[in-house]
Amino acid sequence: MKILIENMIVRKKILQRYSLLIPVCMTLAFYGCSNKDNNSSVSDATQVQQQPQQQESGRQALRFETFGNEGFWTDAVKLPQGIVANNVTPVQALQLGLSVNLQALDADTIAAVAAEIAAQGTSGPILNDPATTIKLINANAVIGVVVKDTNRDGKLDVASGDKVGVSCVLCHAITDGSALNVAGGGSIGAEIDGPAVHNIQVGKIFSIAQNTKALYPMAQLKGVDGTSIGRAAEGLTKNSTEAEFDAYFGNPTTYPVGMFDDTVDGNGNPMHNTPLFRQDLAAPFGSAGELATFQQFGNTVFTVLLDPTNLLSPGGRAFLHKVAGANGDKLAADYQEVLAMTGVTNYPFTTISRYGEPATPDTLIGIGVDLDTLNKMTAYVNSLHSPLGIKVDTASIDRGRDIFTATSSQCLTCHNASQAEAVRPDIIPMAVIFPGDNPDVLAQRDPPLSPVLNTPGNTFDDKMIVINASLRGLVRGSALPLLMDLARKPVFLHDNSVGFLEGLFDPGRGAIAPHPFYISNSADRDDLATYLRSLDDTSTI
Numbered sequence: 001m002k003i004l005i006e007n008m009i010v011r012k013k014i015l016q017r018y019s020l021l022i023p024v025c026m027t028l029a030f031y032g033c034s035n036k037d038n039n040s041s042v043s044d045a046t047q048v049q050q051q052p053q054q055q056e057s058g059r060q061a062l063r064f065e066t067f068g069n070e071g072f073w074t075d076a077v078k079l080p081q082g083i084v085a086n087n088v089t090p091v092q093a094l095q096l097g098l099s100v101n102l103q104a105l106d107a108d109t110i111a112a113v114a115a116e117i118a119a120q121g122t123s124g125p126i127l128n129d130p131a132t133t134i135k136l137i138n139a140n141a142v143i144g145v146v147v148k149d150t151n152r153d154g155k156l157d158v159a160s161g162d163k164v165g166v167s168c169v170l171c172h173a174i175t176d177g178s179a180l181n182v183a184g185g186g187s188i189g190a191e192i193d194g195p196a197v198h199n200i201q202v203g204k205i206f207s208i209a210q211n212t213k214a215l216y217p218m219a220q221l222k223g224v225d226g227t228s229i230g231r232a233a234e235g236l237t238k239n240s241t242e243a244e245f246d247a248y249f250g251n252p253t254t255y256p257v258g259m260f261d262d263t264v265d266g267n268g269n270p271m272h273n274t275p276l277f278r279q280d281l282a283a284p285f286g287s288a289g290e291l292a293t294f295q296q297f298g299n300t301v302f303t304v305l306l307d308p309t310n311l312l313s314p315g316g317r318a319f320l321h322k323v324a325g326a327n328g329d330k331l332a333a334d335y336q337e338v339l340a341m342t343g344v345t346n347y348p349f350t351t352i353s354r355y356g357e358p359a360t361p362d363t364l365i366g367i368g369v370d371l372d373t374l375n376k377m378t379a380y381v382n383s384l385h386s387p388l389g390i391k392v393d394t395a396s397i398d399r400g401r402d403i404f405t406a407t408s409s410q411c412l413t414c415h416n417a418s419q420a421e422a423v424r425p426d427i428i429p430m431a432v433i434f435p436g437d438n439p440d441v442l443a444q445r446d447p448p449l450s451p452v453l454n455t456p457g458n459t460f461d462d463k464m465i466v467i468n469a470s471l472r473g474l475v476r477g478s479a480l481p482l483l484m485d486l487a488r489k490p491v492f493l494h495d496n497s498v499g500f501l502e503g504l505f506d507p508g509r510g511a512i513a514p515h516p517f518y519i520s521n522s523a524d525r526d527d528l529a530t531y532l533r534s535l536d537d538t539s540t541i
């Protein structure tokens with residue numbers, strides 16, 4: 001209880017402090033203002049009563065655990081050095097979609113920032129001073145950018161040799177915006193863990209680093225035959241320059257806003273960020289449903305994505321060979337050269353606790369981080385609630401519910417009527433979710449792995465070319481998403497291919513488009529969208 005009460009007091013103080021600056025109910029509109037607090041504290045209270053320490057250590061892990069990846073992001077990628085060299089100001093960081101957790105700052109700083117925002121908006125000196133960015137990082141106030149006391153002097157200070165890593169909340173937490181909301185960017189306020197960060201420019205942030213080439217396995221690369229798959233005209237190679245890597249990652253056309261490429265397959269196939277609340281309802285994990293448990297997905301993020309140098313371990317190479325054959329072997333060999341050419345040594349950086357069989361779900365590349373920590377993170381994300389849906393136009397919502405549940409609409413053949421229940425674990429086969437799928441066979445693989453398949457001219461299948469549910473013996477296709485927090489979503493489907501919710505159901509998209517489940521009348525589509533935007537984890541019918 002203590003933790004909860006403290007948090008509520010802090011939050012209340014922050015809200016009181018800023019209620020004059022920002023119309024709180026406006027910035028919190030998507031969260032239903034005080035409703036959200038009431039709603040989440042009721043069930044959180046139960047969780048907290050049950051396991052207060054478990055809950056708090058799960059929160060700490062989601063926010064601050066790096067398992068040593070600060071070595072990768074600081075010594076290999078040189079991200080903090082790039083932030084310093086580019087004089088990134090707090091306003092620019094916010095424009096990149098990063099957010100600031102006020103709860104991490106001391107009272108004087110909070111007051112100074114508040115006074116400046118009140119007087120000058122975002123044009124004041126504090127928020128436009130690159131030195132403030134470093135101060136915020138040193139205070140662990142930039143969400144998901146984690147400074148560790150590497151030099152063990154009891155202080156957190158990037159300038160004196162402390163290293164900076166990345167944690168899950170970089171992409172999976174927002175704030176309540178109580179101090180500031182930057183249009184199309186991040187916010188300053190009390191951290192809210194779980195909601196997807198739709199505005200984060202992951203690729204642009206990567207490009208700011210001084211050795212972006214160290215992210216080689218996550219770029220769009222030329223394969224053994226010289227061709228490549230992705231949104232860029234051409235793939236990169238081990239000999240491409242840092243500027244060429246920056247151009248790929250930093251361009252929103254090739255690496256769109258709100259997306260991150262979680263497949264180390266040499267294909268340029270970023271996916272849209274997903275919610276991390278109510279993960280007890282979300283299995284399986286990944287848009288291809290490639291992993292069955294949250295722990296498996298978290299382990300993959302820590303061991304593969306947040307320190308890809310692990311791919312050069314025997315298990316990493318075995319995984320790449322198994323899933324990507326000759327292209328995987330080439331990727332590993334070229335990555336090793338890239339690291340050598342750019343002076344990266346003493347890798348990998350991750351603190352490993354377990355070993356297993358490569359290309360199996362528990363340890364995808366044969367290594368694992370501390371399972372106890374992953375379990376605590378799981379308990380925490382399971383307990384996090386969805387932001388409340390928008391329930392303004394109840395007549396439209398009621399009409400939309402009727403459309404959603406009508407047999408003719410087909411929605412309930414896949415989605416649940418009640419969002420308070422776990423999504424169905426089925427993988428919807430590619431031919432059903434994307435009738436236009438007409439792939440070229442790029443390579444055969446040992447069963448149960450599917451062949452390596454790509455439909456040219458469409459991005460929907462790109463995530464599933466190499467990594468898909470055939471990893472665990474199921475079909476290549478799409479997993480069912482949580483239908484929650486949709487009001488905040490600017491783009492739909494995992495490949496960002498649909499620009500607005502009403503449009504997803506417009507038959508004009510065509511019979512062979514991805515997710516071809518249509519409502520012919522446009523007023524009905526509007527009602528359906530209004531209904532979908534009202535959904536959260538309390539929506540029972």
Ligand SMILES: [Ca+2]
Pocket residue numbers: 148149150151152153154155156157162
């Ligand atoms: Ca230190």
Ligand SMILES: [Ca+2]
Pocket residue numbers: 206207208209210211212213242246
């Ligand atoms: Ca760079």
Ligand SMILES: [Ca+2]
Pocket residue numbers: 218219261262263264265266267268269270
């Ligand atoms: Ca990829």
Ligand SMILES: [Ca+2]
Pocket residue numbers: 454455456457458459460461462
């Ligand atoms: Ca494709």
